[in-house]
Amino acid sequence: MGVALALSLLVAPEDADQGISQRIFYIHVPIALTAYFCFGLGAWKALLLLWRGDARYDLESYVAIHQGTIFGALTLITGSIWAKASWGVWWTWDSNQLVLFLVLFLFYCAYFMLRFSIEEGASRSRSSAVYALFGVVLIPISFLAIRLAEDFIHPTVFTREGPQMTGTMFTAFCVSWAAVTLLAYVLYRVELAGKRLAIDLRELREALQ
C-alpha cells in the first residue's frame, strides 16, 4: 500500500489537463474495480450455495457483498470528490456510468434489508443468494455503460487500443489496484474468520447451557 501511495502521489507524472486532482484516479478506479469484484464474488458464492447447497457459501457470499458495499461507498465518495475537482459538480445525473453504479450500490444495500428481514435459516440463505445473483446482471451493464453511451462526460481510460496513459501512470495504477485488491482480500478473510468464530461460539454456548 505504501509503494502504491508513493507511486501514485510522487512518481506518476501530473496530468496535463486535470493537474494534481487526476491522482485521485489511482485510488478511485482500483476501489471501483474491487467493488465490482466483491459483488461478483458474492454472486459466485451465492450460485455455489444454490448449486451445491453447502451452508458455508451463504456466509462467504454475505461477507463478499458487505465488502463490495463498503468499497462501493468509497467509489461513490472518491468519485464525487474527483467530479467536483474536475467538472465543478459533486454529482451529475447525465453520466450513465455514475447513475448505474449508484443503482448497483443501492441494489446491494437493499440486499442487507432483505437478508435481515428474514429469520436465520435455509430460507434466508436461498433468498439472499437469489437476490445476489440478480444483482450480478447490473455489474457488466454498469461497467460497459461508459462504452455504450455516446453523450458521456465520464472519461474512458481503457479502450481497445490499450490504456490511454503513460507507462509510469499505468504502473502506478496497476500497483494501486494490486494493493487495494490485497487489502480487500485481507479484510474479507478477517471478517469471514470473525463471523465463523462468532457462530462457533454461539453454538458452543448453546451446547454448554
Add this chain to the structure above:
Amino acid sequence: MTGGEYLAIAYGVVFVFVLAYVGIIAAKLARLQREASELLELARRQRPAPQGAEPVTREATRSA
C-alpha cells in the same frame, strides 16, 4: 478549494474508512475473545475434576 486539497480529502476519506473498518473488526474480535474466555470458564465449571488431579489454570492452558 485547490486540486491538491481535493486530492488530500479523497485519500483521507479512504484512510479514515479503512481505519474505522479495521477498528470495528478489532472490537468485534476482542468481544469474541472475551466470549471464548467466558465459555472456557463455563466448561471448566461444568466438568468435574478427577480425584487427586491438580486444578488446570489458565496459564497452564495457554502454555500448552
